[in-house]
Amino acid sequence: xxxxxxxxxxxxxxxxxxxVGFAFCMSPALAKIHEGKDFNAALTRHLEFFNTxxxxxxxxxxxxxxxxxxxxxxxxxxxxxxxxxxxxxGPMAAIGxxxxxxxxxxxxxxxxxxxxxxxxYWAPIGFLILFNLCHLSLRVYGLFAGYRDGEKVxxxxxxxxxxxxxxxxHYLAAIFLGASGAIFADRAMASKVSLTDGIEPFLMFxxxxxxxxxxKRGIAMVGVLYGSAFCTVLLVMFLNxxxxxx
Amino acid sequence: xxxLTLNLALISVIGGLLSLDRRAAxxxxxxxxxxAVSLLGWMMGYPQDGVLLGALLQLIWMSCVLFxxxxxxxxTLASVSIGGVCFLYASYVQPLDAATWTLAVLLGVPIxxxxxxxxxxxxxxxxxxxxxxxxxxxxxxxxxxxxSIFQAILRIFLVNATAVAVTTATVLYLVVMIRxxxxxxxxxxxxxxxIYLIPALGVAVxxxxxxxxxxxxxxxxxxxxxxxIIAQGQLH
Numbered sequence: 001x002x003x004x005x006x007x008x009x010x011x012x013x014x015x016x017x018x019x020v021g022f023a024f025c026m027s028p029a030l031a032k033i034h035e036g037k038d039f040n041a042a043l044t045r046h047l048e049f050f051n052t053x054x055x056x057x058x059x060x061x062x063x064x065x066x067x068x069x070x071x072x073x074x075x076x077x078x079x080x081x082x083x084x085x086x087x088x089x090g091p092m093a094a095i096g097x098x099x100x101x102x103x104x105x106x107x108x109x110x111x112x113x114x115x116x117x118x119x120x121y122w123a124p125i126g127f128l129i130l131f132n133l134c135h136l137s138l139r140v141y142g143l144f145a146g147y148r149d150g151e152k153v154x155x156x157x158x159x160x161x162x163x164x165x166x167x168x169x170h171y172l173a174a175i176f177l178g179a180s181g182a183i184f185a186d187r188a189m190a191s192k193v194s195l196t197d198g199i200e201p202f203l204m205f206x207x208x209x210x211x212x213x214x215x216k217r218g219i220a221m222v223g224v225l226y227g228s229a230f231c232t233v234l235l236v237m238f239l240n241x242x243x244x245x246x
Numbered sequence: 247x248x249x250l251t252l253n254l255a256l257i258s259v260i261g262g263l264l265s266l267d268r269r270a271a272x273x274x275x276x277x278x279x280x281x282a283v284s285l286l287g288w289m290m291g292y293p294q295d296g297v298l299l300g301a302l303l304q305l306i307w308m309s310c311v312l313f314x315x316x317x318x319x320x321x322t323l324a325s326v327s328i329g330g331v332c333f334l335y336a337s338y339v340q341p342l343d344a345a346t347w348t349l350a351v352l353l354g355v356p357i358x359x360x361x362x363x364x365x366x367x368x369x370x371x372x373x374x375x376x377x378x379x380x381x382x383x384x385x386x387x388x389x390x391x392x393x394s395i396f397q398a399i400l401r402i403f404l405v406n407a408t409a410v411a412v413t414t415a416t417v418l419y420l421v422v423m424i425r426x427x428x429x430x431x432x433x434x435x436x437x438x439x440x441i442y443l444i445p446a447l448g449v450a451v452x453x454x455x456x457x458x459x460x461x462x463x464x465x466x467x468x469x470x471x472x473x474x475i476i477a478q479g480q481l482h
Contacts, residue, residue, distance in 0.1 A: 010270040011379075011398040013372035017315065020372070020379045024395050027388040036386075043383040043391075047376075051314060054273055093314065101311040105275070106455050109304050112280055116301040121294060123301075124284040131275050174461035177452050178468030180305075184445035186476045191344065193437040201473040204446055205466075211450030212462075221306060221451055222355060228447070229352055229439045236435035 001025055001065075002143050005058045017051035022061070029065045033072045042068060045078055052089035053096025056157070058139045060088060062146020063153045070150070088154055095162055103166030103173075104134055110176035117183040181208055250338050253290065254330070257414055260286060261326035262407025268322050269312060269365075270402045279303035279325035286326060290333040295342060299329060303351070305448025307358070309455055317369065320361020323409055328354035330414040331421055339422055345433040348440030350421050357413045364405055372398055 008021035023046040030042045052060060067084060070076040108130045115123030146153040185204035214224050264285075268277040275281060280300040287296015307321035331350045336342040375394040382390030428436070453465055 006272045007270070007395050007399070009273075010395045010402075011372045011375045012269065012369060013376050014315065014369055015373060016376060020376050020391065020394055020398075023379060023383065024391050027391060031388065040384060040386040043386060043388070044380070047379055047383050097311075097313055101313070102455065102457075105278075105311075106308060106452060109278065109280060109308065110452060113301040113304060116280070116297045121297050124281045124297060127278075127280060128275060135274070170456055170458060170461050171464055174453070174456055174465040175468045177449055178465035179472045181446070181449045181465070181469045182472035182476060184449065185473060188441045188445075191437070191441045193344065193434060193441050198477075200442075201469075201477070203442065205469055205473075207442060207446035208450050208453070208469075211447050212453055215450055215454045221309070221447065222359075225306070225355060225444070225447055226352070228443050232439050232443060233432060233435035236438060237431045240431040240434065 001029060001061060002058065002140065004028070005054075005061055005139065005143070008054050008057050016047070016049040018054075018057070019047045019050050022050045022057070023047045025057075025061050026064060026068075030068060033065075033068050038072070041078070042071075045082060048082065048085075050085060050089060052093040053100065055100055055135055055139055056092040056096040056142060059142030059146040059153045059157055060085060060092060062143040062148075063088075063150050064146075066147050066150040084151055091154060092157070095157065099162040099166045100135065103169045104131060107169035107173040107176075110173040110180065114176045114180045114183065117180055117187070181205070250334065253334060253337065254411060254414060256289070257286065257326065257330040257334075258407045258411035260289070261323065261330070261410030261414075262403040264326060265320075265322050265406035265410075266399060266403055268320070270399050277322040279307055279321055282322055282325050283329035286329040287333060290337065292333050292336060292342075295332070295336070296329065299332060299347060300325070302444060302448055303328065305452050306355075306444065308448070308452040310358075317362055317365045319358035320365055321358055323361035323364075323406060323413070324354055324356075324358035326410050327357050327413040327417055330410070331418045334414070334418055335421060343437075344440040345428065345436035346421065346425055348436045348444065349425055350417060351440070351444060352436075353417050353420050353424075354413075357417070360413065361406075361409065364409060368398075368402055368405060371401065 004025040008018050008025060011020035012018055023043055026046045027043060030039055030046070034042045046064070064081055064085060067076055067081040071078055071081065108127045111130070112123040112127035115126060142153070142157065145156050149156050181204055182201065185201040188204065189200045211224055215221065264277045264282045266272070267274055283300030283303055284296045287293050287299065303321070303325045307319070307325070310318040310321045312318055328350050331354060332342055332347050335346055335350070375398055379391050379394050453462060456462060
């Protein structure tokens with residue numbers, strides 16, 4: 001099931017999102033728990049709308065298996081597992097998005113980028129190791145914790161304080177990005193299109209600031225890129241026609 | 247010519263496989279520009295260029311995130327195509343310079359929009375698979391559900407591999423055609439864009455993800471400190 005959870009989003013669609021993937025993950029367990037029409041009904045139950053963060057889904061899969069066992073034993077109703085998934089997929093998605101997409105990935109990528117610019121050419125492998133250590137650990141832990149704790153798995157995940165940890169990675173990512181900017185300026189100084197010696201860091205800092213303001217004002221990255229590229233080419237051509245500046 | 251075609255085929259297969267990692271399978275972050283372009287560079291004999299180009303592309307697409315039902319720009323398709331164009335150019339045309347890879351980036355960035363459109367179409371096609379899964383569940387046919395997953399994966403691979411082949415070939419043709427006709431001023435201009443503008447934009451995109459102002463202040467302070475250290479020659 002853990003292996004199957006890696007394909008949760010393979011057949012993602014706009015109507016019921018990860019429903020086919022979720023049923024695909026659940027089917028081996030459901031085949032062991034239910035028989036005949038109960039099995040068909042359980043499979044249909046898990047083809048209902050489902051959408052959460054893919055890494056956090058394993059916790060919900062584990063908990064759903066536990067609940068299906070309880071349904072087979074007669075201590076729970078089929079509606080309970082439906083309600084559990086419906087109420088929990090949102091909060092779990094929020095935790096996963098905040099931790100993995102908005103914190104861990106930028107942090108690991110910022111570290112790897114700084115490393116790559118400093119000449120550590122195995123930095124992409126470091127990025128993969130750093131990210132996947134957290135990712136795979138949480139997937140495995142989530143599945144087992146979900147099965148063990150059932151409906152209470154969300155409390156257990158909440159206790160991991162992922163969001164609080166995520167806040168701290170932002171500061172580290174900021175440090176790595178600041179250093180990357182400075183290394184870019186240094187590389188510019190060493191390049192063929194170097195301007196007056198010593199001005200590059202100031203120029204790079206100013207451009208980062210201007211771009212940041214433009215992005216914060218809602219201008220799309222693509223717009224900023226093409227706008228500034230067009231202006232630069234025009235400016236260089238104009239200056240070169242007056243005097244050979246570069 | 248045969249070597250070029252073979253390399254293009256290799257790039258398209260790698261692009262197709264990496265696109266699976268994006269959402270359909272695993273999600274081990276192999277599809278991130280930093281890893282994808284580094285891998286491509288390593289396979290084509292340009293490991294250092296691959297890592298540096300990957301780092302730059304990772305920065306400018308740092309904000310591409312799959313939230314809920316949102317389908318972001320396809321940075322994998324664009325990165326693999328841009329990387330492929332740069333390494334094919336270096337292998338078969340001329341050594342890579344700042345103006346050439348900048349041109350490849352400028353021409354390749356819109357591919358992410360094409361990739362996004364393809365992702366949306368693929369999601370629509372998956373509705374048919376979901377309907378088939380419903381029918382299979384009614385009779386308890388788990389094999390049919392597994393087959394739906396396999397079909398979806400195969401379709402994503404084939405669509406993305408084809409898209410990588412087409413976009414890489416097109417952008418390579420454009421880069422060769424345009425680069426040969428550029429005057430010294432335009433080459434200088436492109437060099438400045440590649441060395442100054444794109445890195446600055448990348449860092450700004452990544453910084454725009456920071457939620458706290460303290461983070462921005464910290465980044466600015468680090469920039470100043472590291473620049474000072476470099477200027478004093480302590481890092482060299």
